[in-house]
Amino acid sequence: MEKFIVKSNFDYIKAVLKKDFILSTKYKLQLTISYLSVLIYIFTIFNFSKAVSLAEANEANLFLNNPFLFLISGYMIIDITITILNIITSQINFYQTSGMFEEMMLIDNQKLFYISSFIFPFILWFIRNLFYLIVSIYFFNLDMVILLNSKNIIILTISFISIILFLFGISFLAASFTIVFKRGNPIIILGSLFTTIFSGAIYPINVLTPNLQLISNLIPTTHFLNQIRLFLSGHALELDNAFFYLLISSIFLFIIGLNVFFYSIIYSKKTGKAYTY
């Protein structure tokens, strides 16, 4: 009898293990990226320590001049990237798993519905990050100098709107992936990792090899981070190539993301995949 119970429990555990293994192999890309992320985190830590150990203090180096401000601003960018990238995807996941997706597809004016879904998480991010800054300034003596003139404010506002549009675009791309493939979203993981390792959020991009710096310069976040750090360090912002690259590439990616998202809905209506999970 005891032997039977042991065998029965073993079969039970084996069945659960088999189910989890088969499901994980259905999402190979997710599995691979989760293992690759180990390398990427080590790479990040290595570069951070490399930046800290840079002996020659350079006046233009925002990291060495004020590492606290550098890291706080970098963290805020990683935070907003992860927040926005997850918004639509997590909502679609929720609608799909709760059996509501069909009903949400019946809602009139889908574009407005999904765009307005960004507002609340964005407000939460804003309040949370304002809190970071206040705590950093008043309790940890964050050294911040702001040059408040109309040129700086206009450039920073346009840059901020641009980076939000860029992140919305990537978020829509990630949501498209979820609609078509249901689970396992490499776009969110890659988006977060690229921001962490290539945008200069944790360490200055000049510690990277020249080839990797090319990748960094392709990411709009790199340019926005540079501007916000200059702004918070009392520098004057310029209408330079980086500003225009940030503006144009962000609008381009937003349009691409939005269109891919609505194309993925059309695709799922054709295949019937939209309403099953």
Next chain:
Amino acid sequence: MILLKNISKSFSGKVIFDDASLQINLGENYILTGPNGSGKTTLLMIIKNLYLIDKGSFLIDSNLLDQSSISYISKKNRSFFMRLSVRQNIEFFYNLCTNKNKLKISEVYSMIKKFDLFHYLDEEFMALSSGQAQKISIIRGLMKNPTLTLFDESFSSLDASSIEVFKQIYDDHINKHFSNSTIWVTHNRSEIDFKNKKYLKIFNGKIHSEE
């Protein structure tokens, strides 16, 4: 009028419709039957633009009808925000409805009262039984004051007296215009008691008219 002409639709190689045609005239009520898996729900979802056809044409007379004036009421009665109250769910879906002819919110609450659910308004949606949730689902579908309503086994959790209440609600609030139409997917023809009834049956990928 809606015209489906020579439509084909298949999912993962399984043919649902093969060169099927159908004309829906406004002012008429259609009862749609067919064996399990024949494509009854698929047909409603094509009409509501939730599925796209592979071949053929799907035409809507835009002078009389558009997608915002078509309601699809499915048998899924849990497609609500469970942690919001009934009132919050109703208001959410009401505010997102853009149909210019939608009912006044007071009429929506009047329907809730007729279904004897008024005292549940501030309860979390998860507190409702299947039948109560189905009634709210029906009200959500009717609140846009649809010209064409697609009922997909929408009465599966309703008792006989609730179906009678529904008929009263439909006549009082929705069925005021000669062009109002319905399509009913059902396995029980007797529960549908409407004038101008026509019977449709899906069989072998085709849609047949029946007497």
